[in-house]
Amino acid sequence: MSELTDSELVPLCLEHNFWTWAAQAQVEPIPISHAKGVYFWDIHGKRYLDFNSMVMCVNIGHGDERVIEAIVRQARELPFAGPHMATRPRARLGQLLAEITPPGLTKFLYTLGGADANENAIKLARGYTGRWKILARYRSYHGATYGAIAATGDPRRLAWEPLTMPGVVHFLDPYRYRSTFHRTQPDLPEAEFTQDYLNHLEEIIHYEGPNTIAAILIETVTGTNGVIIPPQGYLQGVRALCDRYGILLICDEVMSGFGRTGAWFAVDHYGVVPDLMTMAKGLTSGYAPLGAVAMKPEIAAFYNERVYQGGLTYNGHPISLAAAIATIEVMKEDHLVERARATGEVLAEMLAELMDRHPSVGEVRSIGLFGAIELVRNRRTREPLAPYNGTSPEMTALRRFLLERGLFLYTHWNVILIIPPLIITPEQLAEGFAILDEGLQITDRGVT
Numbered sequence: 001m002s003e004l005t006d007s008e009l010v011p012l013c014l015e016h017n018f019w020t021w022a023a024q025a026q027v028e029p030i031p032i033s034h035a036k037g038v039y040f041w042d043i044h045g046k047r048y049l050d051f052n053s054m055v056m057c058v059n060i061g062h063g064d065e066r067v068i069e070a071i072v073r074q075a076r077e078l079p080f081a082g083p084h085m086a087t088r089p090r091a092r093l094g095q096l097l098a099e100i101t102p103p104g105l106t107k108f109l110y111t112l113g114g115a116d117a118n119e120n121a122i123k124l125a126r127g128y129t130g131r132w133k134i135l136a137r138y139r140s141y142h143g144a145t146y147g148a149i150a151a152t153g154d155p156r157r158l159a160w161e162p163l164t165m166p167g168v169v170h171f172l173d174p175y176r177y178r179s180t181f182h183r184t185q186p187d188l189p190e191a192e193f194t195q196d197y198l199n200h201l202e203e204i205i206h207y208e209g210p211n212t213i214a215a216i217l218i219e220t221v222t223g224t225n226g227v228i229i230p231p232q233g234y235l236q237g238v239r240a241l242c243d244r245y246g247i248l249l250i251c252d253e254v255m256s257g258f259g260r261t262g263a264w265f266a267v268d269h270y271g272v273v274p275d276l277m278t279m280a281k282g283l284t285s286g287y288a289p290l291g292a293v294a295m296k297p298e299i300a301a302f303y304n305e306r307v308y309q310g311g312l313t314y315n316g317h318p319i320s321l322a323a324a325i326a327t328i329e330v331m332k333e334d335h336l337v338e339r340a341r342a343t344g345e346v347l348a349e350m351l352a353e354l355m356d357r358h359p360s361v362g363e364v365r366s367i368g369l370f371g372a373i374e375l376v377r378n379r380r381t382r383e384p385l386a387p388y389n390g391t392s393p394e395m396t397a398l399r400r401f402l403l404e405r406g407l408f409l410y411t412h413w414n415v416i417l418i419i420p421p422l423i424i425t426p427e428q429l430a431e432g433f434a435i436l437d438e439g440l441q442i443t444d445r446g447v448t
């Protein structure tokens, strides 16, 4: 095969590649060349500071030789084995995951990514309980496959309706800044706020009929829909409702897992153990595709004498499992969970300073290195700077400015997400925040 020249790269990608989540004619791909640490470079030598861990997944940072070496070693030894082979990486990864996941989750089903981890969790729960409904939240994203997109509450699901998986009922998120129930009660004590949302969920359980509900599926900390952090007592309350009505709790930790929040998993902050927990992204830091469903042994045992009808050719691919093992070892060796917690405090301070300086910042939220800046036209009315499920000239101009200045991040409607690799230093965070500080002058001009 002849070498491609730099100038051929983008035209050929545009000619032959069909892009996902995009209008084909509007795609402007960055011609990425290489990546290291918290930076990546394009073929013209321009450097980008990665405030999105690429796709919220490169938690250990780019180009870690220890993971690359593990992948190469595995590829030499045994690049592929079918899903029913006992392989060295399969044996080792299960051990490691049982150590770092919440106590009681001891069995792991390996998938190709986050969406099919959620598909399997739903299927396992339906089989185990003999019930079919799944309760999930509106402000959620669970993946783009048939069942996962149906569970997703975010309007990305609407494009697929009405032909999505049946049986999903959505409920409201405990989103303090935009609380449906408390617009006129900003000072309501947190415990009462939490209770109102638990009452709302319990009412839905009654109306749907507890005996029809297999599982409640939630992102422990909501990711793309704006880093919504559960209020005190909420997760414990959801767990209690599940126990009361024989419903399984599925926590989606695809984005919030693997150190992102300053704990191995976000559930660890609340002392809650879900019945099923899904993960992906940080599991391999994106070095190879992999997801997993962690489950309690009784759920696995239910399938002892029944065939679990599911599985794909590449489930438990040795190269991906080897990448996951190496990633977890790197995280332990470099104390990345502790580091995320400490640098997370710096992030929280920087976010608060940004809010002081910019009238277009309505609220900032963060837990560990999982942060959000919510932009508004008016702090008093909280009118979002971009409409629901859309964008605005100010948001478009801000995105262009940041990218132009080499700050790579993700925005969702009126929210900027800050999800850097866990290895980021306070100095590198400050480098990104200096660009944000300049960029927010654009959105400040949209304030009324």
Ligand code: PLP
Pocket: 112, 113, 114, 115, 116, 118, 141, 142, 143, 144, 219, 223, 224, 252, 253, 254, 255, 256, 280, 281, 291
């Ligand atoms: N769940 C959550 C919380 C996610 O953020 C994502 C992806 O962004 C998914 C599931 C789907 O993961 P994947 O894209 O690996 O299928």
